[in-house]
Amino acid sequence: MFPIGALLDIGSKMIDKFFPDPAAAESAKLKLLEMQQNGELAQLAAATDIAKLQIQNNIEEAKSTNWFIAGWRPFVGWVCAFALGYVAVIEPIIRFVAKVFVGYSGEFPVIDTDLTMQVLMGLLGLGAMRSVEKVKGGEASR
Secondary structure, three states: OOOHHHHHHHHHHHHHHHOOOHHHHHHHHHHHHHHHHHOHHHHHHHHHHHHHHHHHHHHHHHHOOOHHHHOHHHHHHHHHHHHHHHHHHHHHHHHHHHHHHHOOOOOOOOOOOHHHHHHHHHHHHHHHHHHHHHHHOOHHHO
C-alpha cells in the first residue's frame, strides 16, 4: 500500500514548487489536508496501488507465450491493418477491375474505418513510444 503520509508530503512539495505565492500555497495545502480528512487522499493512494498492479499484470501478460493471453494485441493490430488494406488497396482495385473489365455496376461493401483507424493509430503510437524508449535505453527496454 502507498502510505498516505508520503502522498501528503509529495503533495506539499509540489504545492510549494507550483505556487510561488505563499497565500495560494497555504490555501492549496489546506485543501490537501481537507482531502486527507475526507478520505479522498486514501482513495487516491488506493488508485495508485491499483495502477501499479495493472502495470505488473501487463508485464506478466507480455512475457507469456500463450496466444490466448499475449496474442490479443497482435490480433487487434492485424484486424485494423486488414481493414486499412481493404479500404485503401483491395477494394479500389477490385472495384476498378469489376467495373472496367466485367461491367459490374453494383456497389461494394464499405467498411466504416473510424473506429479501426483510431485503434490502429493508438497502437502505432504506442509502438513508436516503445521504440524511442528502447533507443534511449530505458529501464523497461532490458
